[in-house]
Amino acid sequence: MRILIAPDKFKGSLSALKVAENIEKGILKVYPEAKIEKVPMADGGEGTVESLVDATGGKIIKTIAKDPLMRDIESFYGILGDAKTAVIEMAAASGLYLLNQEERNPMLTTTYGTGQLIKDALDKGCRKFIIGIGGSATNDGGIGMAMALGVKFYDKFNHEIEFGGKELIKIYSIDDTNIDERIKECEFIVACDVNNPLIGDKGASRVFGPQKGATKEMIEILDSGLKSYGILLEKKYNKKIIDIPGSGAAGGLGAGLLAFLNAKLKRGVEIVIETLQLEEKIKQSDIVISGEGKIDYQTVFGKTIAGVAKLCQKYNKPLIVIAGSVEDNQELYSMGINSIFSIIDKPMELDDALITAPELLIKTSERIFRLIKAVKA
Structure with missing residues (x-):
């Protein structure tokens, strides 16, 4: 399985690279032989x-x-x-x-x-x-x-x-x-x-x-x-x-x-996509994982995930998004996102979520890929 991990930063918590690395750790617990490529993303702003x-x-x-x-x-x-x-x-x-x-x-x-x-x-x-x-x-x-x-x-x-x-x-x-x-x-x-x-x-x-x-x-x-x-x-x-x-x-x-x-x-986000040759990387992937700290109404307006989703839709690649917090927005599914997961697995304070984000990302990506493995089986 060829997996592309292309997330934005989790603002106030983790850089885009750290997000990708922790998602990778969870995947490897389920698919240790997976071919994983990490592409830290951004939308042209901070980070x-x-x-x-x-x-x-x-x-x-x-x-x-x-x-x-x-x-x-x-x-x-x-x-x-x-x-x-x-x-x-x-x-x-x-x-x-x-x-x-x-x-x-x-x-x-x-x-x-x-x-x-x-x-x-x-x-x-x-x-x-x-x-x-x-x-x-x-x-x-x-x-x-x-x-x-x-x-x-x-x-x-x-x-x-x-x-x-x-x-x-x-x-x-x-x-x-x-x-x-x-x-x-x-x-x-x-x-x-x-x-x-x-x-x-x-x-x-x-x-x-x-x-x-x-x-x-x-x-x-x-x-x-x-x-x-x-x-x-x-x-x-x-x-x-x-x-x-x-x-x-x-x-x-x-x-x-x-x-x-x-x-x-x-x-x-278009500049970042071109600079990192993301389109070619998505073409060569079986599944794409993206993410950012918060999914809300702004996500559809040219943010990182919107750019990744557009390319996944173009090449018919499944896109799973992992976020810190998720506000209900049905528009996201019509953009090319197959599913959205929050890393929060129980009630917690924001400060606690920021501190434990690495561990929560690992657990969430592991759960996602355990489900994928069960379905594929």
Whole structure:
């Protein structure tokens, strides 16, 4: 029996690789001769670096970068097993979680640290980039990122602007003559699971600004700034940016990546599936096991399991899903999932479930495959 184990992380408990390893232990108790392949998955958000590094035999790179308020922090990114592909979570340098509640102010926060991570990966020979842009603390349109890579922004008095979303409205001209030349040799793919345009009612500032600390007055300033900035970008680079779905992601970082790095925006789980060649692995499997910490209504909207299910359905492969908690959602069965199992086998507190997750995963996968063996017999 050829078994593919392709789970996401159990948030707050286990990495995707640890989930896969514990599922494997349960299977081997029943089918010790099974051919098992483990592919740690992610959806482009938190945990993507770790999953892709684990799945490809790559490495985590730790480096110093600026946080959203330009303070030095220890940050990280991944280099995949091919030694040429960098995986960056922008939140590792420019994320909301790096700030306490009182520090959150998108008028001041910058994506400069994200640009530093890109530059460090360039220095290490990477020429393909996968960048996840969820969880940002910023609303600067990616100008900080661009500054770190050599782009300069000037006001109408020919003075260089400072950092933060408040500076967008001041931008009068953009000088990219000193942008890192190595960027021309690179491919940038951005994991972006939101369709928000740069400005307007569904734009970066109005939709995401409040959670980053923006008041109503700030939102108006930020949206106006992104509008004038977007017009400048479209004119300079002769391409549509403002209305492109995803240009408003991460406070307009999507727009900056489109303009300065000629990036392509794609759904996160699709990028992971392509990078890990999951489709071919599913084709060669007899049965597929996936999972995540919580199965709920969000699962159908492009999360890891939805991506795996689509491929299993395409190749008529049985898919079993194991989760920490399961909310009733009949839509999941029409997606290509054959059955869903919770690892919780008795009433318990959440903290206890998180601590005992490895043991619960082993027991659950063993029970599943004992049933499969009995049916096959």
